[in-house]
Amino acid sequence: MSLERPVPRLAGAWGALGLSGLGLAGLSLLLARQEAPAQLGPAQPGLWLVGITALLLLGAVGIRQSAQGEGHPARTVPAAATLILLVLAAEAALRAYAVPTGLIPTPSKVLEALWAARTVLWRDALTTFVYEALLGFVIGTLLGLGLALLSVRLRFLERGLLPYAALLSSVPIVALAPVVIKAVGLGVASKTIIVAVTVLFPVLINAVRGLHSAQSMHLDLMHSYAASAAQTFRDVRWPSALPFVFTALRVAAPLSLINAIVAEFFGTEGRGLGFRIQIEVGKFGLDVVWAAIVVASVLGISFYLVISLIERRILPGRR
Amino acid sequence: MSEGGSGKWVVGSGNGQGRVQGMTTLPASTPRRVRRPSNLLPMLAVAVFAALIYWPVMLFANQGAAQKALDSGADLGCKTALACATQLRNPVIPAPGQFWVGMRSLSAQPFSATAAPYNALVTGGETLLGLGLAVVVGLALATLLVRSRSFERATLPWLVASQTVPVVALAPMLAVLLGQAGVQGFLPKALIAAYIAFFPVTIGMAQGLRSPDPLQRDLMQTYRASGPQTFLLLQLPASLPYLFTSLKVAATAALVGSIVAEISTISFSGLGKMLAENSRASDTVALWVIMVYGAALGIALVALIGLLERAVTRWRPVA
Amino acid sequence: MTHSLLPTSHSPPHSGPPIVSVRDLGMIFPVPGGQTVALQDANLEIMPGEFISLIGPSGCGKTTLLRLMADLISPTSGQLTVNGGTPRQAREARSYGYVFQAPALMEWRNVLGNVRLPLDVMNTPKDSRAARAREMLRLVGLEKFERSYPWQLSGGMQQRVSIARALAPGPALLFMDEPFGALDEITRENLNLELLRLWRETGKTVVFVTHSISEAVFLSSRVVVMTARPGKIEGIVNIDLPQPRGEESREDPRFFQYATEIRELLRRGHE
Ligand SMILES: Nc1ncnc2c1ncn2[C@@H]1O[C@H](COP(=O)(O)OP(=O)(O)OP(=O)(O)O)[C@@H](O)[C@H]1O
Ligand SMILES: [Mg+2]
Numbered sequence: 001m002s003l004e005r006p007v008p009r010l011a012g013a014w015g016a017l018g019l020s021g022l023g024l025a026g027l028s029l030l031l032a033r034q035e036a037p038a039q040l041g042p043a044q045p046g047l048w049l050v051g052i053t054a055l056l057l058l059g060a061v062g063i064r065q066s067a068q069g070e071g072h073p074a075r076t077v078p079a080a081a082t083l084i085l086l087v088l089a090a091e092a093a094l095r096a097y098a099v100p101t102g103l104i105p106t107p108s109k110v111l112e113a114l115w116a117a118r119t120v121l122w123r124d125a126l127t128t129f130v131y132e133a134l135l136g137f138v139i140g141t142l143l144g145l146g147l148a149l150l151s152v153r154l155r156f157l158e159r160g161l162l163p164y165a166a167l168l169s170s171v172p173i174v175a176l177a178p179v180v181i182k183a184v185g186l187g188v189a190s191k192t193i194i195v196a197v198t199v200l201f202p203v204l205i206n207a208v209r210g211l212h213s214a215q216s217m218h219l220d221l222m223h224s225y226a227a228s229a230a231q232t233f234r235d236v237r238w239p240s241a242l243p244f245v246f247t248a249l250r251v252a253a254p255l256s257l258i259n260a261i262v263a264e265f266f267g268t269e270g271r272g273l274g275f276r277i278q279i280e281v282g283k284f285g286l287d288v289v290w291a292a293i294v295v296a297s298v299l300g301i302s303f304y305l306v307i308s309l310i311e312r313r314i315l316p317g318r319r
Numbered sequence: 320m321s322e323g324g325s326g327k328w329v330v331g332s333g334n335g336q337g338r339v340q341g342m343t344t345l346p347a348s349t350p351r352r353v354r355r356p357s358n359l360l361p362m363l364a365v366a367v368f369a370a371l372i373y374w375p376v377m378l379f380a381n382q383g384a385a386q387k388a389l390d391s392g393a394d395l396g397c398k399t400a401l402a403c404a405t406q407l408r409n410p411v412i413p414a415p416g417q418f419w420v421g422m423r424s425l426s427a428q429p430f431s432a433t434a435a436p437y438n439a440l441v442t443g444g445e446t447l448l449g450l451g452l453a454v455v456v457g458l459a460l461a462t463l464l465v466r467s468r469s470f471e472r473a474t475l476p477w478l479v480a481s482q483t484v485p486v487v488a489l490a491p492m493l494a495v496l497l498g499q500a501g502v503q504g505f506l507p508k509a510l511i512a513a514y515i516a517f518f519p520v521t522i523g524m525a526q527g528l529r530s531p532d533p534l535q536r537d538l539m540q541t542y543r544a545s546g547p548q549t550f551l552l553l554q555l556p557a558s559l560p561y562l563f564t565s566l567k568v569a570a571t572a573a574l575v576g577s578i579v580a581e582i583s584t585i586s587f588s589g590l591g592k593m594l595a596e597n598s599r600a601s602d603t604v605a606l607w608v609i610m611v612y613g614a615a616l617g618i619a620l621v622a623l624i625g626l627l628e629r630a631v632t633r634w635r636p637v638a
Numbered sequence: 639m640t641h642s643l644l645p646t647s648h649s650p651p652h653s654g655p656p657i658v659s660v661r662d663l664g665m666i667f668p669v670p671g672g673q674t675v676a677l678q679d680a681n682l683e684i685m686p687g688e689f690i691s692l693i694g695p696s697g698c699g700k701t702t703l704l705r706l707m708a709d710l711i712s713p714t715s716g717q718l719t720v721n722g723g724t725p726r727q728a729r730e731a732r733s734y735g736y737v738f739q740a741p742a743l744m745e746w747r748n749v750l751g752n753v754r755l756p757l758d759v760m761n762t763p764k765d766s767r768a769a770r771a772r773e774m775l776r777l778v779g780l781e782k783f784e785r786s787y788p789w790q791l792s793g794g795m796q797q798r799v800s801i802a803r804a805l806a807p808g809p810a811l812l813f814m815d816e817p818f819g820a821l822d823e824i825t826r827e828n829l830n831l832e833l834l835r836l837w838r839e840t841g842k843t844v845v846f847v848t849h850s851i852s853e854a855v856f857l858s859s860r861v862v863v864m865t866a867r868p869g870k871i872e873g874i875v876n877i878d879l880p881q882p883r884g885e886e887s888r889e890d891p892r893f894f895q896y897a898t899e900i901r902e903l904l905r906r907g908h909e
Contacts, residue, residue: 067469078473103499160361168614170571170621174578175590175613178598178606183380183411254483261485262575265582266598274488281491281583293488300483534742537710541736542759543729552759556746634746634787 016062017081023055024088028095028108048096052089059085105287113287114294120276121295128273129299131188132260136195140256141249143196144203151204152211152237162208169201177263186267194263195256202248210244211237246311253307254300261296373415378404380411413604421604422611432588435612442590443616445505445577446570449512453569454562456513457520464525465554471525478518486515490576491583498584508580508589515576516569523565527558560635563628570620578613590616655722657811657843658684658707663716665702665869675868676702680716682862682871684845686810689837691854691861692847693900695907699869700847701739704813707845708736721811732760734811735804739819739847741796743788743803749775750784753802760807774802777832794821798829805836812844819849830856831884838882851904855879855896856888863900865907873903 027048059081067078087107094106101109114121151158177194184190214236222232264274273292280288378401385403397403405414413421429436460478464471490511497507531553539549581591590613597605629637665677677699684690692700705711706718709725720728728734735756743752753771762770775781778798788796797820804812818826834857837844848854854861858877865872877896879887887893 063473064469067472075472078469079476082473083477103496156361156364158361159358160363160365163358163362164365167618170567170617171614172571172574172578172617174575174582174594175610175617178594179603179610182601182603182606257483258485258487262487262579265491265579266594273485277488278491281495284495286492289488289492293485296488297480297484300485301480304483532742534738534740535744537705538736538738538742539759540710541708541729541734542756543732544759548759552755553744556744559746632746634748636787636789 013062013065013068013077016058017066017077017085018062020055020059020062020085021081021088023058024052024085024092027051027055027092028088049093052092052096056085056089101287102284103286105290109287110290110294113285114291117288117291121273121292124271124273124276124292125295125299127188127271128191128260128264128296129257129303132191132263132272133195133257133303136192136260137199137252137256139192140196140199140252141203144200144248145207145245147200147204148207148211151208158208162205165201165204169205173198173259173262174266177266181263181267186269188269191260191263191268191272195260198259199252199256202252203245206244206248207241210241213244214240242315246307246315249307250304250311253303257296257300257303377410377412377414381405381407381414384409384411409601409603411603413607417604418607421608425605425608435590435593435608438588438590438593439612439616441588442508442574442577442581443620445508445581445589446512446574446620448505448509449514449573449577450516450566450570452509452513453516453520453573454566456517457524457565460517460521461524461528461558462550464521465528478522481518482522486518487572487576487579489514490579494580494584507584508577508586511580512573512577516566516573519565519569519572520562523561523568524558527561528554530561531557559632560628563624563632566624567621570624571617574613574617574620654686656683656719657686657688657721658682658845659717659719660703660707661717663703663706663713663718665699665706665711666714677706677713678868678870680869680871682874684843686843687841689834689844689857689859690846691858692845692864693849693851693854693861694864694869694872694904695866696849697869698864698866698907700864701815702869703864704736704815704845704847708734708813728811732807733809734813735807735809737797737801737804737812737814737817739815741788741793741800743796743799745788747787748784749780749786749788749791749799752788752799753806755803756807762807771802771806774806775799777805777836778802778829794825797821801829810842812842814844814846816847816849818853826853827885833857834883851897851900852888852893854900855893856883861896861900863903863907865904870907872907875899875903 063078063081063085066081067074091107094104099106105113147161151161173194176197180194180197181190184193218236218240219232222236227235260272261274261277264272265278268275273296276292277289280286280292381404382400385407386400388407389400389403397406404410405416410417425433425435428434431437464475464478493511493514494507497510535553535557536549539553544552578589578591578594580586581589582595586592590609593609594606597609660680660682663677663680664675667674667676680699680703682690692703694700702711706713707720707725709720709729718725721731721733723731744755747755750768750771753774754767757767757770772781772784775784778801780795780798780802783791783795788799791799797817801814801817804814818829821829830853833844836842844857846854846857848857855877861875861877863872863875864870875896879890879892879896
């Protein structure tokens with residue numbers, strides 16, 4: 001990390017990024033006036049597209065330069081700039097072609113929809129995330145851990161149950177969802193159950209593996225202390241199982257939200273992000289669909305990050 | 320397939336995790352167990368136990384509906400609600416006999432357009448095609464990720480984040496868009512499956528291309544190996560186990576994608592179409608049959624990838 | 639660059655220009671919050687046909703010196719020539735073989751395939767590759783395992799495969815980084831004899847890293863003793879034991895003399 005070279009390079013990167021971003025935003029503004037697609041000649045959008053591509057290339061050069069080195073900006077700027085520039089470029093391109101909102105909405109339209117439909121989306125998110133995904137996740141995790149503990153105590157159960165768990169973890173939930181919804185009803189409970197089932201198997205499999213992963217040297221050590229089974233469990237088996245459990249949880253967290261959404265495709269009582277997406281696709285209200293997807297993504301990423309955070313708290317000294 | 324689908328959840332604990340540390344898991348590397356007693360007996364015991372539980376649960380679930388049907392004066396050919404619980408035309412949970420009859424009628428002529436086996440094959444074909452596409456795209460993207468650090472820094476956070484985005488939620492919309500663009504038949508569903516599968520494949524491949532240890536790279540350097548030689552002789556083979564691990568994760572997700580796509584498009588075959596039709600007709604027994612076929616299809620896909628893995632990565636110890 | 643393994647009479651060292659010349663060589667690694675001086679002011683000339691051992695405490699820069707000669711890293715100061723040119727030219731001419739501290743086998747190639755790897759990369763005539771690889775495997779006593787995969791071999795066997803691999807293209811110069819570190823004493827002594835025979839018969843130049851004083855004395859024509867923090871060459875000991883050497887050389891009184899001399903040098907570095 002020498003200080004001589006990067007300064008001018010970084011300035012160049014900022015310049016390129018700024019120019020590209022401003023250019024794209026400017027294009028979008030210019031295009032905002034030309035609302036009707038009919039006014040655009042066939043040659044014009046092509047010209048706009050050339051401009052957008054050129055600005056994106058400029059941005060790419062900026063991103064490339066800003067990614068040099070090992071500093072904090074070199075790690076964060078490129079990713080942030082990529083997202084911002086791509087969103088701006090999408091905005092400009094969609095406006096240039098005057099693509100109808102019913103086909104692909106511009107990012108700004110999505111933002112508008114996000115604001116306009118905020119109460120509905122809030123309620124949907126509450127239903128899908130809290131009552132279905134989160135609750136199902138917790139139930140599935142607890143059940144999985146409980147079964148794992150039982151399995152490790154009773155070898156017979158492990159040998160009988162685990163092969164099924166391995167098989168069932170490759171079952172697509174869309175096959176499961178209609179049946180559960182038929183049996184349990186259209187309400188929230190059916191989705192909670194579906195999510196719990198899909199979380200259960202990976203947690204069970206990984207927890208059992210983790211509990212078996214204790215190094216024999218450590219177990220021998222505990223044995224040499226004449227430690228009780230409970231002590232061995234607390235000091236060796238459980239700590240070595242935790243990383244495995246958390247890996248399963250990290251994967252399962254966003255998946256639980258996705259699965260809740262998919263399960264909603266098969267019937268709801270008129271609430272939930274999946275329901276919203278399905279209903280709005282039918283009405284070509286794609287701006288609301290995208291808004292719902294944005295909400296779901298933010299929730300999914302946050303869920304993932306929270307689990308990672310807890311993991312880092314509980315497992316210090318890893319990574 | 321005693322290890323079967325479980326392989327995809329295995330994690331190397333802590334060390335050896337590459338720079339690309341997304342949500343994908345590492346392939347199991349070293350042989351652990353030598354010889355275990357057969358799982359057949361315990362598995363049978365668990366199956367028998369499940370069958371025994373199934374009966375009272377089914378009776379209990381159907382009783383209410385049967386009572387209602389009796390109250391409304393329908394002639395079910397039975398007297399009490401308990402007796403009628405196995406006779407309902409549209410049970411909450413089908414009795415084994417009913418399920419069997421449904422299974423027979425949907426599988427009798429396996430290759431007719433309305434039979435479940437035929438439709439499962441269609442869906443399976445779409446998914447496999449999608450997985451194939453995903454591998455091509457994933458390999459290209461992974462190579463870029465490994466080659467260019469700026470590209471990695473600019474896109475990797477979003478590639479990881481995208482695994483938390485409900486990509487299946489995009490399926491209904493993509494189906495509409497692709498339909499508008501004139502892409503029809505087999506292809507749109509395969510494209511959607513590919514779209515869902517290429518994220519995990521990309522991350523897994525990138526991890527794999529980076530997995531050779533520094534000494535192996537040094538070794539190639541002492542031979543003055545060219546870039547393509549290092550790629551073909553070192554990086555590509557090293558990445559294969561990672562590819563298959565991520566493919567197993569991707570397969571189930573892609574299967575969900577193609578089924579959801581079938582539901583959302585005007586589809587003439589596939590398990591998704593059958594689900595949609597029978598869901599509308601409220602044919603619970605048929606839904607159960609389709610669930611079993613869907614489950615079998617998911618398991619078969621993962622098993623197929625497992626077989627392919629064994630054939631391609633012959634050097635690895637048999638677990 | 640294919641050198642045959644045909645027996646040639648062993649020419650005495652110290653003739654002609656040096657095959658490796660190290661002058662005031664320094665290597666500094668930047669580390670978080672400072673730097674590590676891995677090698678400082680190293681001076682050394684290695685003549686064709688010599689067997690040179692590097693010995694010294696862990697972290698004294700033995701691997702670093704070897705990697706510099708092999709052009710796997712570039713020095714931060716000083717001059718280094720290999721084969722009369724830059725290390726880079728030597729690497730590009732594929733003029734050396736390198737045995738790493740760990741086997742670094744490719745787990746998807748069986749034993750034969752691993753030994754064949756350099757021949758595949760260097761595009762030697764296809765029909766002779768397998769035969770050549772088998773010949774090398776016989777040399778390290780693993781001909782019965784050619785179809786095994788690395789995970790089926792013990793650590794020592796893996797290391798022998800990596801030695802066969804380094805020998806396969808027939809390089810005139812061999813860098814060996816603790817190749818026998820993972821072996822039991824008897825296998826180690828057998829392989830020492832094999833290596834000596836190979837060296838005698840082919841006139842190769844060997845640069846050999848070891849932690850064992852007796853191994854260094856037994857094998858080498860000269861032993862380079864290094865010390866740590868910063869990595870330096872503390873002294874060079876000429877080993878004038880008669881060639882060809884065998885088990886009886888270990889009984890030679892001079893053998894103990896040399897061992898003591900090296901031990902003294904190592905001790906001095908520890909103070
Ligand atoms: N790539 C590197 N980056 C930073 N420091 C390094 C690097 N390679 C080596 N070093 C440092 O240089 C010093 C010498 O390392 P080297 O590997 O040459 O030791 P060595 O003599 O081979 O030790 P050993 O006998 O344990 O193999 C050590 O202090 C090491 O920490
Ligand atoms: Mg070393």
